[in-house]
Amino acid sequence: MANIYDVAKQANVSIATVSKVLSNTPYVSVPTRERVLQAVRALDYTPSLAARALTGNRTYIVGLVIPYDPTYLFSDPFLMEEIRGVDDAVTSHDYNLLLSTASRSLAVNQTNQQSAYARLLRTGYADGAITFETFEGDAPAHQLETAGLPRVSVGYAGQQAVANVVHSDDYAGSLELVRYLLQLGHRRIGVISGPANFMQAMNERLRGYQHALAAYQLESDPQLVAYGDFTSESGYVAAGQLLALQYRPTAIFAMNDRMAIGAMRRAQEMGLQIPTDLSVAGFDDVPLSVAIDPPLTTVRQNAFVMGHTAATLLFNLIENPTKTFDSVVLPTELIIRGSTAPPVG
Amino acid sequence: MANIYDVAKQANVSIATVSKVLSNTPYVSVPTRERVLQAVRALDYTPSLAARALTGNRTYIVGLVIPYDPTYLFSDPFLMEEIRGVDDAVTSHDYNLLLSTASRSLAVNQTNQQSAYARLLRTGYADGAITFETFEGDAPAHQLETAGLPRVSVGYAGQQAVANVVHSDDYAGSLELVRYLLQLGHRRIGVISGPANFMQAMNERLRGYQHALAAYQLESDPQLVAYGDFTSESGYVAAGQLLALQYRPTAIFAMNDRMAIGAMRRAQEMGLQIPTDLSVAGFDDVPLSVAIDPPLTTVRQNAFVMGHTAATLLFNLIENPTKTFDSVVLPTELIIRGSTAPPVG
DNA sequence: ATTATGTAGTTAAGCGTTTTCCTATTTCCT
DNA sequence: AGGAAATAGGAAAACGCTTAACTACATAAT
Numbered sequence: 001m002a003n004i005y006d007v008a009k010q011a012n013v014s015i016a017t018v019s020k021v022l023s024n025t026p027y028v029s030v031p032t033r034e035r036v037l038q039a040v041r042a043l044d045y046t047p048s049l050a051a052r053a054l055t056g057n058r059t060y061i062v063g064l065v066i067p068y069d070p071t072y073l074f075s076d077p078f079l080m081e082e083i084r085g086v087d088d089a090v091t092s093h094d095y096n097l098l099l100s101t102a103s104r105s106l107a108v109n110q111t112n113q114q115s116a117y118a119r120l121l122r123t124g125y126a127d128g129a130i131t132f133e134t135f136e137g138d139a140p141a142h143q144l145e146t147a148g149l150p151r152v153s154v155g156y157a158g159q160q161a162v163a164n165v166v167h168s169d170d171y172a173g174s175l176e177l178v179r180y181l182l183q184l185g186h187r188r189i190g191v192i193s194g195p196a197n198f199m200q201a202m203n204e205r206l207r208g209y210q211h212a213l214a215a216y217q218l219e220s221d222p223q224l225v226a227y228g229d230f231t232s233e234s235g236y237v238a239a240g241q242l243l244a245l246q247y248r249p250t251a252i253f254a255m256n257d258r259m260a261i262g263a264m265r266r267a268q269e270m271g272l273q274i275p276t277d278l279s280v281a282g283f284d285d286v287p288l289s290v291a292i293d294p295p296l297t298t299v300r301q302n303a304f305v306m307g308h309t310a311a312t313l314l315f316n317l318i319e320n321p322t323k324t325f326d327s328v329v330l331p332t333e334l335i336i337r338g339s340t341a342p343p344v345g
Numbered sequence: 346m347a348n349i350y351d352v353a354k355q356a357n358v359s360i361a362t363v364s365k366v367l368s369n370t371p372y373v374s375v376p377t378r379e380r381v382l383q384a385v386r387a388l389d390y391t392p393s394l395a396a397r398a399l400t401g402n403r404t405y406i407v408g409l410v411i412p413y414d415p416t417y418l419f420s421d422p423f424l425m426e427e428i429r430g431v432d433d434a435v436t437s438h439d440y441n442l443l444l445s446t447a448s449r450s451l452a453v454n455q456t457n458q459q460s461a462y463a464r465l466l467r468t469g470y471a472d473g474a475i476t477f478e479t480f481e482g483d484a485p486a487h488q489l490e491t492a493g494l495p496r497v498s499v500g501y502a503g504q505q506a507v508a509n510v511v512h513s514d515d516y517a518g519s520l521e522l523v524r525y526l527l528q529l530g531h532r533r534i535g536v537i538s539g540p541a542n543f544m545q546a547m548n549e550r551l552r553g554y555q556h557a558l559a560a561y562q563l564e565s566d567p568q569l570v571a572y573g574d575f576t577s578e579s580g581y582v583a584a585g586q587l588l589a590l591q592y593r594p595t596a597i598f599a600m601n602d603r604m605a606i607g608a609m610r611r612a613q614e615m616g617l618q619i620p621t622d623l624s625v626a627g628f629d630d631v632p633l634s635v636a637i638d639p640p641l642t643t644v645r646q647n648a649f650v651m652g653h654t655a656a657t658l659l660f661n662l663i664e665n666p667t668k669t670f671d672s673v674v675l676p677t678e679l680i681i682r683g684s685t686a687p688p689v690g
Numbered sequence: 691a692t693t694a695t696g697t698a699g700t701t702a703a704g705c706g707t708t709t710t711c712c713t714a715t716t717t718c719c720t
Numbered sequence: 721a722g723g724a725a726a727t728a729g730g731a732a733a734a735c736g737c738t739t740a741a742c743t744a745c746a747t748a749a750t
Contacts, residue, residue: 051706053395099442396736
């Protein structure tokens with residue numbers, strides 16, 4: 001592979017000049033620049049990122065830190081959509097994405113009990129990082145913070161790292177949806193949440209749920225809250241629990257669409273007509289939500305925009321590290337479709 | 346951030362010794378080793394990957410080259426499953442994944458069309474690469490090949506790069522499925538293929554289809570072949586075309602499940618009962634295939650295993666570049682569910 | 691006693707860039 | 721015409737690491 005010396009020799013200049021041409025530094029004559037460019041093309045030269053990184057320059061890599069189980073990660077269309085947003089922004093800035101999922105620590109240095117991503121990012125290969133905050137009290141973001149690496153989080157930051165986060169307005173979205181169900185006349189509204197205390201976003205949505213109820217002088221019945229793990233299957237199971245209650249809910253609000261779809265399937269198998277016998281609503285608005293029968297009422301959050309926004313903000317931060325922000329909250333939108341209706345009776 | 350000199354000073358040894366300790370090179374006394382490790386811990390030292398890469402050593406990064414439009418990429422569950430397999434193998438080897446999609450910005454720039462990933466990988470940051478071969482006559486793999494970078498392709502290699510590929514036995518899978526449809530009694534079997542000449546896999550499946558027909562002395566009617574783009578929507582549209590034919594097919598074989606699902610929806614909207622009035626079959630066996638009604642008959646290919654296998658083979662190749670192989674063909678499995686039945690009449 | 695052998699650790703030469711001085715021309719004012 | 725300023729290009733240090741080559745010493749073999 002050709003290096004800068006080869007190019008310099010071919011163009012009959014010093015390596016410094018080659019470097020200058022390539023970095024658009026002024027004070028290089030047009031003929032010289034042309035000659036260098038010619039040589040670059042002829043030799044198919046690409047500067048070594050490693051060498052560049054070593055001189056303290058940019059690596060043009062940003063880390064994507066995803067502390068989830070990859071099994072879960074890659075099967076969630078909503079999450080993939082977020083990643084797609086990140087990827088879009090990253091590639092259009094001619095950066096590259098280093099994927100860093102949850103894994104065991106590296107063997108190179110067992111003494112440091114750091115997770116793979118932390119090591120990788122501290123290692124100097126990334127110019128910045130995007131983390132997917134989900135666990136409360138997120139260590140990752142904080143670690144990166146102290147490592148001095150520009151960082152933006154998608155989701156909520158825990159108590160440690162409060163700045164530079166972007167997330168949807170989960171509270172408001174949930175509030176709006178539940179208020180809508182209440183207006184339809186529902187009074188017993190079951191909830192299928194994510195894993196207990198797993199994500200801050202879930203807490204926010206629960207808060208919205210409770211506030212909406214409170215406005216109607218209703219208290220939230222703990223029996224009406226079931227827990228799933230975001231998969232369609234878990235929604236199926238959770239719906240089974242809720243529908244087995246003696247005072248069966250007339251509506252179910254699942255905190256993501258996949259669980260809502262699972263819940264619908266369960267209800268239908270029990271012979272319940274949707275939305276006549278049971279209203280079902282979700283959260284996210286994944287593509288599948290329109291394709292099912294009946295189409296799902298849900299709260300749309302724009303995952304792509306979230307990811308894209310996060311990445312864009314990260315580039316700001318990389319260019320000007322003092323340019324921190326607190327949090328960017330993206331609006332949600334209530335999408336009313338066929339899976340919800342007034343309760344019978 | 347502490348560097349190797351800091352550690353050396355703290356441990357009162359030379360940097361060479363530090364390096365040796367960290368790379369488990371012999372001929373370092375136990376006390377010295379301890380002292381160095383102590384210092385490493387105290388200073389929270391992590392070797393710079395950039396510097397390591399520069400000395401010609403490993404970067405512990407493998408590139409994942411995906412020459413698709415990211416919009417498509419991140420919405421295909423089958424592809425995600427392949428990636429998950431790659432990721433699993435990669436992280437369990439303590440490597441990292443560098444995502445390299447088709448960059449929009451560069452796609453615009455005609456001159457270096459595919460250089461988004463190529464540049465990155467040739468740049469010396471990756472120890473190897475996994476490419477998702479799809480286009481016939483795939484330049485990416487070939488470029489990497491000539492760049493001397495260990496490479497394994499998921500999918501079929503084009504005419505240029507024939508070695509180191511892993512893919513499903515698309516031909517056999519298709520053959521088996523169509524044979525099954527023929528045995529049920531179907532004689533007019535419509536096909537919804539992917540984009541014409543887009544992927545070698547599609548050609549293989551078409552070949553299987555034709556051979557199965559040939560065994561029954563049937564010729565393939567060009568009218569019976571429609572084309573989609575793998576999305577559910579395109580399956581919906583293509584099914585519309587096929588079902589508008591005067592000699593309507595009694596069965597439709599869509600070359601992925603999503604298109605099959607779209608086709609089913611279209612048929613149902615036209616008032617056709619599945620499988621009574623029309624049999625529908627897919628390919629892949631994505632999770633959704635069991636969830637729909639009726640559940641989809643399909644050809645299962647194990648995407649996770651494919652990705653995992655490719656990555657594992659890549660690591661072999663990285664360790665021993667002479668250890669090339671030709672191709673690994675993974676078996677498929679015919680999964681018979683409720684969407685297929687003998688034709689009426 | 692003398693030489694080989696094995697062990698422990700150091701020196702220094704890269705790896706391929708970027709970047710900070712430098713030097714040498716031009717060009718431009720006055 | 722003479723010098724300042726702008727322009728053009730080069731020399732060399734630095735970035736942090738690995739590794740080959742080397743020194744020094746202790747021990748084993750002859």
